[in-house]
Amino acid sequence: MGQLNLKKVQKYYGTFEVLKGIELEVRNGEFVVFVGPSGCGKSTLLRMIAGLDETSSGDIMIDGKRVNDLPPVKRGIAMVFQSYALYPHMSVFENIAFPLRVEKMAEEKLKAKVENAARILHLEQRLQQKPGLLSGGQRQRVAIGRAIVREPKIFLFDEPLSNLDAALRADMRIELAKLHKQLKATMIYVTHDQVEAMTMADRIVVLNAGEISQIGAPLELYHKPANMFVAGFIGNPRMNMLPVLCKAVGAGGVEVEYKGQFVTIPVGGRPDLVGQPLTLGVRPEHIHIGQSDLSMTVVPSVIERLGAHTVAYASLDGESENFCAMLPGSAAIRADETVPIGIAATDCHLFDASGIALERRVELTDIDMGLLKIGGA
Amino acid sequence: MSTQPAMINRYRWYELIGIYAGILAFLTFILAPFVEGFLVSLKPLSQLFSSPYRFIPQNGSFEAYRTMWVSVPGFARYIFNSFFISTIVTTVVLILVVPAAYAFARFKFKGSGQLLGAFLAVNMFSGAVLLIPLFRLMRTFGVLNTYFAIIVPGVAFLIPSAIWLLRTYMMRIPRELDEAAFVDGASHFYTLRRVILPIAMPGITVVAITTFIGSYAQQFIYALTFNSKTEYAPLPVGLFAYFGRQEVIWNELMAASFVGIAPAMIVIFFLQRYLVSGLTAGAVKQ
Secondary structure, three states: OOEEEEEEEEEEOOOEEEEEHHHHHHOOEEEEEEEEEEOOOHHHHHHHOOOOOOEEEEEEEOOOOOOOOHHHHHOEEEEOOOOOOOOOOOHHHHHHHHHHHHOOOOOHHHHHHHHHHHHHHHOHHHHHOOOOHOOOHHHHHHHHHHHHOOOOOOEEEOOOOOOHHHHHHHHHHHHHHEEEEEOOOOEEEOOHHHHHHHHHHOEEEEEEEEEEEEEEEEHHHHHHEEEHHHHHOOOOOOOEEEEEEEEEEEOOEEEEEEEEEEEOOEOOHHHHHHHOOEEEEEEEEHEOOOOOEEEEOOOOEEEEEEEOOEEEEEEEEOOOOOOOOOOOOOOOOOEEEEEEEOOOOOHHHEEOOOOOOOOEEEOOOOOOOOHHHHHOO | OOOOOHHHOOOOHHHHHHHHHHHHHHHHHHHHHHHHHHHHHHHHHHOOOOOOOOOOOOOOOOHHHHEEEEEEHOOOHHHHHHHHHHHHHHHHHHHHHHHHHHHHHHHOOHHHHHHHHHHHHHHHHHHHHHHHHHHHHHHEEEEEEHHHHHHHHHHHHHHHHHHHHHHHHHHHHHHHHHHHHHHHHOHHHHHHHHHHHHHHHHHHHHHHHHHHHHHHHHHHHEEEEHEEEEOOOOOHHHOOOOOHOOOOOOHHHHHHHHHHHHHHHHHHHOOOOOOOOOOOOOOOOO
């Protein structure tokens, strides 16, 4: 078992409220990723679950038992640190065996456990070496090995891949996903890297300024962000935001005006929105060359050709932020030359004045709806 | 091949000459007394006051290294006492300072800053100022003329600098190592013993060496004040035996000085191998 419940969890540093009443339920065997910008409180929350930081108020429950006052070892958790935290004077074997030595496990059983962990993590050939001789990826695997031998109910990962280079990070992502499948353990993973979050998570918890912005399956967050923060945070390059005016709310959606053009976005609206300023969001990858429901011309100032894609940046009249379009690799555009672009109404997101998304009513035919339901948030 | 950074030739030739000349002058200043002391130990007594003064001995020999044991028959005892006292002082200081430095490095508790400041303040007192109060204290406890009277003040005066030195070293050990051990169920004591101590070994060695040397050099004032018995007297007191009523046996005094510091040199030589830097390599990604 490895069920985690957070009930109104708060954390204060002095009078500063770092975490503002976090409510979360993590199911047994789930891979949950905490994601958010620096300083949003994600690492603090993880350290509180681990028992390294005190909880100011609220309850942390593991398998139905309140663990606020228990030391880490009695919570049934194991943690992998960003900096690996390996003991430099001990061999890989002794590093992995450390928690078992603490609990004074019999030598034979200990050896079997360490060797099993080493086999899972492909470290059999390294057991007698010191951490200083290992590569970054191998060191991180040793740190994971130290967590595995404890057979914890819940694994906690604090940005475990952020010190690795890009290629190694991609490999380790796949290894961690495999490990999760193999161990079937509950895993909670903190990262600021949305690619890690999107690729590994069953559910993502997006944190912003000490609050949960949204909880959901990766694609749910991508296609149905609950607010402007999540819309901007998930997806790379960031979603473009355009100021529009609400003209009408009807059965077909919300009609908005953008620079004299009228377009009906298929989202759920309220009558009181009519006449209000709204924000229209569109992802760079949903912009096409040519005409569509909403059409305009832009003059890209910078063009990045990445092979598979061409990313164009332009500034729209009267807006300070860069407008970004991700076009096919073969797109025939040049910097400083006018390009006609179009946006389909079904690709658009709408946010009210307080930044809350209006429920999209589009048929997400290109998405597996079953996948979207995993979170059920 | 020519990808070496330009750092290598940071100094121009005349700057290098200046730097080396400075180092040479400094070393001469430091080493000249030792060299002269050694040369004196090789000279016969009659040559010492010859005019003009000869720096290099004529017919130099190690005769004084033999006769010094005859002139002061109990000299071996003085060496033993010094060595014994310094070893005990160093051991006691380490036993007390290692956990203290760990606590100061890792735990936030009320008054820890003030306490550290107080330790530093103790070091600012000259030992001479405290001699009389210490003498009265030793007399009250009835420990005058024992090893105890030389060891205890030595420990007390050497602890503050040892705590500061080791605390600074331990603060450089990544805190994640303690946290990882804590998550794995290790107690603070277990973490100190199995994780921190081995990593802090170079720092502990530095403390051991400085304490040993400090104790070796410091014994004189306590030994003269709190002890009048030959059997507990350390080396600095023993050297006084070469000061006769009529004359000072300079060559034997110098020979005895060199023989006297030999055990300390041997200890330092052996401790040195623990001064391995970069022991934390691979512990955490910096």
